[in-house]
Amino acid sequence: MEHISGGVCAAKGFKASGVHCGVRKNRTKRDLSMIFSEVPASAAAVYTQNLVKGAPIYVTQRNIADGVAQLALCNSGNANTCNADGEAVAWQMCQLAAEASGVKPEDVIVASTGVIGQPLPIEPIARGVKPLFEALSADGSHDAAEGIMTTDTRLKEVAVSFSVDGVTCVLGGIAKGSGMIHPNLATMLVFLTCDAAISPAMLRKALSEDVKDTFNMVSVDGDTSTNDMVSIMANGLAGNKLIDSEGEAYDAFCAALNEVTSTLCRMIARDGEGASRLLTCEVRGAKTLKDARLCAKSVVCSSLFKAAVFGADANWGRVLCALGYSGAELNVAAVDVTFRSSAGSITVCSMGSSVDFSEELAKQILLEDEVEVLITLRDGEASATAWGCDLTYDYVKINGDYRT
Amino acid sequence: MEHISGGVCAAKGFKASGVHCGVRKNRTKRDLSMIFSEVPASAAAVYTQNLVKGAPIYVTQRNIADGVAQLALCNSGNANTCNADGEAVAWQMCQLAAEASGVKPEDVIVASTGVIGQPLPIEPIARGVKPLFEALSADGSHDAAEGIMTTDTRLKEVAVSFSVDGVTCVLGGIAKGSGMIHPNLATMLVFLTCDAAISPAMLRKALSEDVKDTFNMVSVDGDTSTNDMVSIMANGLAGNKLIDSEGEAYDAFCAALNEVTSTLCRMIARDGEGASRLLTCEVRGAKTLKDARLCAKSVVCSSLFKAAVFGADANWGRVLCALGYSGAELNVAAVDVTFRSSAGSITVCSMGSSVDFSEELAKQILLEDEVEVLITLRDGEASATAWGCDLTYDYVKINGDYRT
Numbered sequence: 057m058e059h060i061s062g063g064v065c066a067a068k069g070f071k072a073s074g075v076h077c078g079v080r081k082n083r084t085k086r087d088l089s090m091i092f093s094e095v096p097a098s099a100a101a102v103y104t105q106n107l108v109k110g111a112p113i114y115v116t117q118r119n120i121a122d123g124v125a126q127l128a129l130c131n132s133g134n135a136n137t138c139n140a141d142g143e144a145v146a147w148q149m150c151q152l153a154a155e156a157s158g159v160k161p162e163d164v165i166v167a168s169t170g171v172i173g174q175p176l177p178i179e180p181i182a183r184g185v186k187p188l189f190e191a192l193s194a195d196g197s198h199d200a201a202e203g204i205m206t207t208d209t210r211l212k213e214v215a216v217s218f219s220v221d222g223v224t225c226v227l228g229g230i231a232k233g234s235g236m237i238h239p240n241l242a243t244m245l246v247f248l249t250c251d252a253a254i255s256p257a258m259l260r261k262a263l264s265e266d267v268k269d270t271f272n273m274v275s276v277d278g279d280t281s282t283n284d285m286v287s288i289m290a291n292g293l294a295g296n297k298l299i300d301s302e303g304e305a306y307d308a309f310c311a312a313l314n315e316v317t318s319t320l321c322r323m324i325a326r327d328g329e330g331a332s333r334l335l336t337c338e339v340r341g342a343k344t345l346k347d348a349r350l351c352a353k354s355v356v357c358s359s360l361f362k363a364a365v366f367g368a369d370a371n372w373g374r375v376l377c378a379l380g381y382s383g384a385e386l387n388v389a390a391v392d393v394t395f396r397s398s399a400g401s402i403t404v405c406s407m408g409s410s411v412d413f414s415e416e417l418a419k420q421i422l423l424e425d426e427v428e429v430l431i432t433l434r435d436g437e438a439s440a441t442a443w444g445c446d447l448t449y450d451y452v453k454i455n456g457d458y459r460t
Numbered sequence: 461m462e463h464i465s466g467g468v469c470a471a472k473g474f475k476a477s478g479v480h481c482g483v484r485k486n487r488t489k490r491d492l493s494m495i496f497s498e499v500p501a502s503a504a505a506v507y508t509q510n511l512v513k514g515a516p517i518y519v520t521q522r523n524i525a526d527g528v529a530q531l532a533l534c535n536s537g538n539a540n541t542c543n544a545d546g547e548a549v550a551w552q553m554c555q556l557a558a559e560a561s562g563v564k565p566e567d568v569i570v571a572s573t574g575v576i577g578q579p580l581p582i583e584p585i586a587r588g589v590k591p592l593f594e595a596l597s598a599d600g601s602h603d604a605a606e607g608i609m610t611t612d613t614r615l616k617e618v619a620v621s622f623s624v625d626g627v628t629c630v631l632g633g634i635a636k637g638s639g640m641i642h643p644n645l646a647t648m649l650v651f652l653t654c655d656a657a658i659s660p661a662m663l664r665k666a667l668s669e670d671v672k673d674t675f676n677m678v679s680v681d682g683d684t685s686t687n688d689m690v691s692i693m694a695n696g697l698a699g700n701k702l703i704d705s706e707g708e709a710y711d712a713f714c715a716a717l718n719e720v721t722s723t724l725c726r727m728i729a730r731d732g733e734g735a736s737r738l739l740t741c742e743v744r745g746a747k748t749l750k751d752a753r754l755c756a757k758s759v760v761c762s763s764l765f766k767a768a769v770f771g772a773d774a775n776w777g778r779v780l781c782a783l784g785y786s787g788a789e790l791n792v793a794a795v796d797v798t799f800r801s802s803a804g805s806i807t808v809c810s811m812g813s814s815v816d817f818s819e820e821l822a823k824q825i826l827l828e829d830e831v832e833v834l835i836t837l838r839d840g841e842a843s844a845t846a847w848g849c850d851l852t853y854d855y856v857k858i859n860g861d862y863r864t
Contacts (some may be wrong), residue, residue, distance in 0.1 A: 105782035105785070106781065106785045107784040107785070107790065107792055108780045108781055108783065108784030108785075108792050108812075109781070109784070116644065135777070137777065137780075138777060138780050138809070138812060138813055138814060139813060139814065140813045171775075171777065172775075172777025172778070172780065172781060173776060173777035173809065173813075173814045174814060175814065239525055245788065280782050282777075282780070282784060358761070359855075359859070360859055363855070363856050363858075363859030363860050364859060364860065366856060366860045367859070367860025369860065371576075372543060372577060373539075373541065373575065373577035373686075374576070376512045376541075376542055376576065376577065376686070377510065377512055377576060377686050379511070379512065380510035380511040380512030380513070380686060381509070381510045381512075382509070386511065388511055388512050403541070405577065408512075408542060408576060409543060409544045409577075410542060410543065410577045410579065434740065447856055447859075448856060449709075449853045449856050449857075451763075451767070451856075452767050452770060452851055452852060452853050452855075452856060453853075454767075455763070455764055455767030455768060455771070455851075456767050456771025457572025458772045
């Protein structure tokens with residue numbers, strides 16, 4: 057497996073584009089994106105578990121119930137959520153995309169992201185969708201990634217090539233996500249494309265399994281979004297033998313999927329609203345996988361520990377505190393905690409108690425851009441990793457006045 | 461029932477004191493507090509559900525297993541948590557209090573609050589406990605309340621008088637709590653005193669029921685502390701007939717208890733680390749009490765909504781979002797949201813969708829010190845209230861470098 061350029065257009069037969077259509081007032085920011093497959097593709101998606109769901113979620117669910125899609129359309133600047141006419145507007149978006157492209161409206165993955173509870177005007181999208189389709193290009197991944205950004209400060213795209221039965225396939229994706237990030241079975245907006253041939257059923261299975269270890273293990277602020285969606289289209293143009301059961305080819309596909317999604321997870325956490333540091337928590341030696349995940353996620357979710365990381369304060373007591381309320385089973389008296397970064401590694405807690413350590417070195421380690429917390433339990437063999445970021449003044453600033 | 465002065469000393473036979481002993485380096489801050497009953501009292505307590513528990517929690521649990529206590533001793537500046545010798549030190553504290561006071565060491569409620577994971581030196585406490593006992597006074601509630609404060613900016617004390625079978629009784633308390641506030645069946649440090657005669661079993665029952673609607677409905681930052689404890693001593697000196705079963709007298713006691721604890725809850729939330737506003741969320745019309753509590757607590761816990769309140773931004777979409785991921789059963793299309801304060805009242809969401817409202821008036825309402833969010837569901841008859849605060853730059857500042 058190898059990382060390559062091209063993002064969501066890296067896989068054969070996929071083009072993308074992003075334009076400014078006017079949903080946002082800021083005229084320099086692209087706010088409408090399209091991803092197009094030359095041929096109908098196997099499709100799957102996972103969605104937010106929030107009971108308050110964006111209208112596009114319901115429309116996309118219906119559209120890809122048959123496991124097929126060919127085009128994704130997404131606007132930023134307005135989430136089309138909590139609007140009485142929301143589903144009608146989302147379906148109009150599918151029809152507009154269909155008219156412009158010749159794709160069936162039921163083969164459109166539709167998404168919106170931005171402010172909740174403000175009606176989404178269809179006019180800017182009606183005006184923008186034709187230029188958007190005409191702008192489709194094999195170099196369009198950047199533009200599409202920009203068109204779905206909200207408070208994101210960095211573009212998020214990634215692609216890998218991998219081999220299935222000796223045939224080279226490519227899987228790539230783009231993502232947006234910076235705040236309201238605390239996924240529950242799905243998260244943020246992520247569009248993945250792949251040229252491998254894989255049945256809708258196996259694609260669904262691969263995606264559902266993968267998110268448990270990837271997007272479900274990211275948290276920026278503990279708020280589960282209303283519009284989270286991870287979608288994937290696999291169009292088969294690589295020419296591999298159709299993957300329709302478990303086995304070596306399916307495993308190769310899942311490994312590529314995991315490489316792409318875990319890379320996007322790190323990008324999303326690193327670009328958390330206001331974040332100055334990427335925080336990774338790795339838990340080893342847990343009794344069960346569930347316990348490992350609960351522990352890792354609890355640490356990256358703790359406001360107190362996140363503020364300490366912002367201050368480069370080696371306040372490991374807050375790590376123990378977060379483990380204690382995580383809901384995981386653990387033997388507190390057998391916990392080790394180590395902080396690690398490019399500046400070095402330091403154990404700050406051993407067997408659940410304080411150890412002497414150099415505050416100076418600890419501070420150096422925590423001042424780096426990427427900080428890892430390694431937790432060793434002595435309860436079993438399970439491990440898990442979660443990603444988050446520090447809690448900063450800028451998070452408060454960004455969210456103190458987001459709408460205006 | 462009537463609010464009276466005197467805090468934790470308002471009830472007959474209780475004295476209190478607070479001194480500086482040296483656990484803290486700041487020599488002007490009291491850091492050791494004592495509450496003393498002239499006679500042994502019925503006692504009960506509820507404790508943090510965090511698996512990582514402060515050492516004093518274990519010692520207090522053992523000491524009041526028999527339902528009797530006579531003295532409470534608490535230091536601030538060090539939580540005595542995650543220390544290998546923690547329980548031995550906590551028990552030494554009981555013995556020192558016993559030597560100074562003549563009370564049995566097993567009748568001491570012991571508590572510590574402050575930094576986790578630093579050994580608690582016994583010397584300052586050994587030096588301080590005698591002057592502390594000698595300083596006991598019926599006017600000592602203020603000093604005791606100050607001695608247990610950490611990042612708190614306000615003293616928290618309250619007392620009420622009430623009638624049981626025609627006999628006037630008094631129930632009062634002091635509390636500390638400002639950060640790491642997200643109780644789970646118990647919270648923070650709260651010491652309650654009462655002169656009513658009530659059996660340990662009924663006292664335990666009253667306290668356990670009460671915290672579900674009071675301390676368990678407060679959140680400052682989503683972090684459940686390791687040292688949370690709410691304790692109560694009731695010494696019977698009011699002269700009422702012993703309350704040893706349910707009935708009118710028990711109900712009068714529970715009403716007084718609820719008045720004191722809910723007042724302390726508001727004080728704690730209002731004094732949340734960095735808080736500029738008290739945020740109260742009242743949910744009505746929920747299907748079950750559990751749903752009502754989940755909804756109310758989810759709203760006051762949402763980092764995004766808390767930041768919006770700081771910015772006086774009427775971002776009600778974040779309220780809907782928090783209801784959606786609360787875990788409660790609700791019909792999203794039947795939700796109303798109203799913001800209220802001394803500046804007025806404004807409905808911002810009706811039947812789950814946006815309504816036209818004056819942004820100007822909404823801002824005025826949200827700029828007040830105390831802001832209420834009223835949520836009407838149309839799923840049933842249950843209601844609940846939760847307390848929290850806004851998320852501010854100062855929260856990040858306070859917690860970015862707490863230890864040094």
